[in-house]
Amino acid sequence: xxxxxxxxxxxxALARQVxxxxxGAYVLFEGIVRNHSEGKSxxxxxxxxxxxxxxxxxxxxxxxxxxxxxxxxxxxxxxxGHLDVGETSIAIACASPHRAEAFEACRTIIDRIKQTVxxxxxxxxxxxxxxxxxxxxx
Amino acid sequence: MRVRLLYFAVLRDIAGAPEAELDLPEGTRAADVxxxxxxxxxxxxxxxxxxxxxxxxxxxxxxxxxxxxxELAFIPPVAGG
Numbered sequence: 001x002x003x004x005x006x007x008x009x010x011x012x013a014l015a016r017q018v019x020x021x022x023x024g025a026y027v028l029f030e031g032i033v034r035n036h037s038e039g040k041s042x043x044x045x046x047x048x049x050x051x052x053x054x055x056x057x058x059x060x061x062x063x064x065x066x067x068x069x070x071x072x073x074x075x076x077x078x079x080x081g082h083l084d085v086g087e088t089s090i091a092i093a094c095a096s097p098h099r100a101e102a103f104e105a106c107r108t109i110i111d112r113i114k115q116t117v118x119x120x121x122x123x124x125x126x127x128x129x130x131x132x133x134x135x136x137x138x
Numbered sequence: 139m140r141v142r143l144l145y146f147a148v149l150r151d152i153a154g155a156p157e158a159e160l161d162l163p164e165g166t167r168a169a170d171v172x173x174x175x176x177x178x179x180x181x182x183x184x185x186x187x188x189x190x191x192x193x194x195x196x197x198x199x200x201x202x203x204x205x206x207x208x209e210l211a212f213i214p215p216v217a218g219g
Contacts, residue, residue, distance in 0.1 A: 031219045047218075048147050050211055053195040054218075078218060090219050110219055118192070118211075119218030120147035131148040133215030 003058040004051060006081050011091040018073040018095040026095035027102040029110055035085045037132070041125040047080045047089060050118040054078075057117040064112075065105050072096045072105040078119060089121075139164060139206035143171065147214045152181045160210075168193065168210060169200035175212075189214050 015028045033045050062074055073095045083089055092109050096102035113119075121132050141160045145153045153175075160171065172188035188200045190213035197213075204210060 048150075049218075050144065050146055050192070050195070050213070053192060053211070056195055114216070114219040116197075116216065117218045118146065118213050118216055120214060121217045122147070131151070131214065132217040134148045 001055075001059060001062075003055055003062075003076050003078055004049060005077055005079050007079070009077050009079050009088045009091045011088060011093070014075050014077055014091050015093040015095070018075045018093045020073060020095065022097055023073070023095040024097050025099035025102050026093060027099070027106040029090075029092040029106050030088045031090040031110070033083045033085050033087050033089060037123055040123075040127055042123045043085065043126070044124045045083050045089070046122040046124065046129075047078075047083065048120045048122070049078075049080050051080075054117050054119055058113060061109055061112045061117070065108055068108075069094075069096070069101045069105045071098075072101050074105060074109065076109060076113075078113070078117075080119070139166075139204070141166075141171070141204050141206075142209045144209060144211040146211060149175075149212055149214055152179050162204060166204050167200070168198060168202045168204060171204070171210060172200065172212060188212055190216075 011030050019026050035042050075093045078090045092106050094102040094106040122129050143158045143160050168191045176182045191200050192211045193208050
């Protein structure tokens with residue numbers, strides 16, 4: 001399974017991949033590039049990744065979620081490279097016979113991806129560019 | 139022993155390269171390589187502790203012993219999503 005892409009994400013197509021006739025709901029999460037961060041203007045973001053490790057880490061998260069929510073069908077795609085404001089950086093689709101599991105599975109996946117997957121972003125704006133999180137660490 | 143060190147994100151900018159081949163003595167730990175980077179790059183001087191550390195695409199503790207042929211990466215704060 002490939003969870004990383006360099007191309008624009010078609011989130012609706014991702015949702016269509018997971019929905020089965022037994023499902024009563026699907027939750028589709030999209031993370032998008034916003035035009036501000038910590039008081040600064042943002043014009044674009046560059047996403048970088050340790051690709052093989054990021055694939056493995058996302059795969060492990062998805063496997064965990066599938067084990068915890070066996071009735072939920074899951075798909076996930078994270079975009080890398082240069083993204084403009086408003087573009088989708090990640091899409092996660094979770095389909096389920098009932099909505100509660102779909103919401104919970106989707107939230108679990110995005111929260112865990114943000115914690116452990118080796119993906120980084122460099123924000124670019126009128127004041128220059130900066131790797132997010134570096135200044136606040138160590 | 140030979141270890142391949144991968145640089146990502148801010149560390150790639152600081153190192154000015156995507157990776158480096160290191161020739162290290164047996165018994166070297168991941169944290170030792172971090173201290174070597176701190177001594178080579180002034181921008182890292184204030185970061186006494188290594189960030190998250192990965193060997194062969196798996197997170198390890200900084201005291202992990204390195205082996206010949208390992209692929210080592212220091213993982214700056216992640217920001218996916």
